[in-house]
Amino acid sequence: MTINVENVTKTYESGEVTIHALREATLKIPDHKIVTILGPSGSGKSTLLNVIGGIDRFDSGTLVVAGQQLELLKDHQLTDFRRKYAGFIFQQYNLIPTLTVQENVEVGRELSENPLDMKSMLEKVGMYDKKDKFPYQLSGGEQQRVAIARALIKNPQFLLCDEPTGALDEVTGKKILRLLKYVNEEFGTTVLIITHNHGIGAMAHKIIKMSSGSIVESFDNESPIDPEKVTWA
Numbered sequence: 344m345t346i347n348v349e350n351v352t353k354t355y356e357s358g359e360v361t362i363h364a365l366r367e368a369t370l371k372i373p374d375h376k377i378v379t380i381l382g383p384s385g386s387g388k389s390t391l392l393n394v395i396g397g398i399d400r401f402d403s404g405t406l407v408v409a410g411q412q413l414e415l416l417k418d419h420q421l422t423d424f425r426r427k428y429a430g431f432i433f434q435q436y437n438l439i440p441t442l443t444v445q446e447n448v449e450v451g452r453e454l455s456e457n458p459l460d461m462k463s464m465l466e467k468v469g470m471y472d473k474k475d476k477f478p479y480q481l482s483g484g485e486q487q488r489v490a491i492a493r494a495l496i497k498n499p500q501f502l503l504c505d506e507p508t509g510a511l512d513e514v515t516g517k518k519i520l521r522l523l524k525y526v527n528e529e530f531g532t533t534v535l536i537i538t539h540n541h542g543i544g545a546m547a548h549k550i551i552k553m554s555s556g557s558i559v560e561s562f563d564n565e566s567p568i569d570p571e572k573v574t575w576a
């Protein structure tokens with residue numbers, strides 16, 4: 344089991360108010376799956392992704408990811424865990440504007456002890472021909488491809504994607520979904536996708552629904568469809 348979340352709770356204190364971002368969230372995600380996380384704004388989706396990826400700490404519960412029990416790790420061990428196992432993709436790409444495509448991907452490569460080959464990674468995401476361009480010279484879809492290459496070049500065990508197609512039109516968004524599916528099949532990477540687009544659930548092996556910090560539904564999809572056939576919402 345790659346990811347085992349048990350009764351994980353996380354609160355934020357905001358002035359006098361306590362916000363329950365995660366309430367005893369419990370979830371098991373097997374290896375090599377594509378998982379979508381759906382739920383209304385504020386339901387705890389990003390918080391869940393951030394605790395799984397070791398970006399955030401949580402208050403109580405148990406979280407085992409890639410054989411590591413995250414609540415037992417010291418800060419530097421959590422940083423090592425994140426560098427070694429997790430790749431992150433965000434809606435807003437987060438590329439460094441003053442670096443070229445290849446240099447942006449190099450940032451990811453330097454984080455790893457066993458990085459994948461730069462040229463073949465750029466080829467796999469279809470960006471080798473544009474390796475010397477800067478982010479402002481690229482379309483949104485191309486920038487997201489670079490962000491995916493940056494996350495993948497360190498060969499992470501799982502890819503955590505927070506609204507990866509949220510800023511993209513349907514045609515470009517589906518190309519990104521196709522790439523995520525390819526990554527899952529080619530490298531065996533577990534791919535978690537937060538989305539507001541319910542149609543994307545149909546391409547996943549597992550669909551999770553969150554509400555008010557809890558996981559309220561979790562079910563397997565026996566016949567995931569091709570990303571091209573996803574109904575775009």
Ligand SMILES: Nc1ncnc2c1ncn2[C@@H]1O[C@H](COP(=O)(O)OP(=O)(O)OP(=O)(O)O)[C@@H](O)[C@H]1O
Binds near residue numbers: 364382386389
């Ligand atoms: N750093 C923070 N400080 C205070 N409250 C926070 C912080 N981060 C998240 N929250 C709160 O925790 C709750 C869960 O937020 P989270 O971002 O996980 O939800 P989400 O489902 O990802 O929402 P969205 O779909 O809008 O991105 C929300 O009420 C949010 O306001």
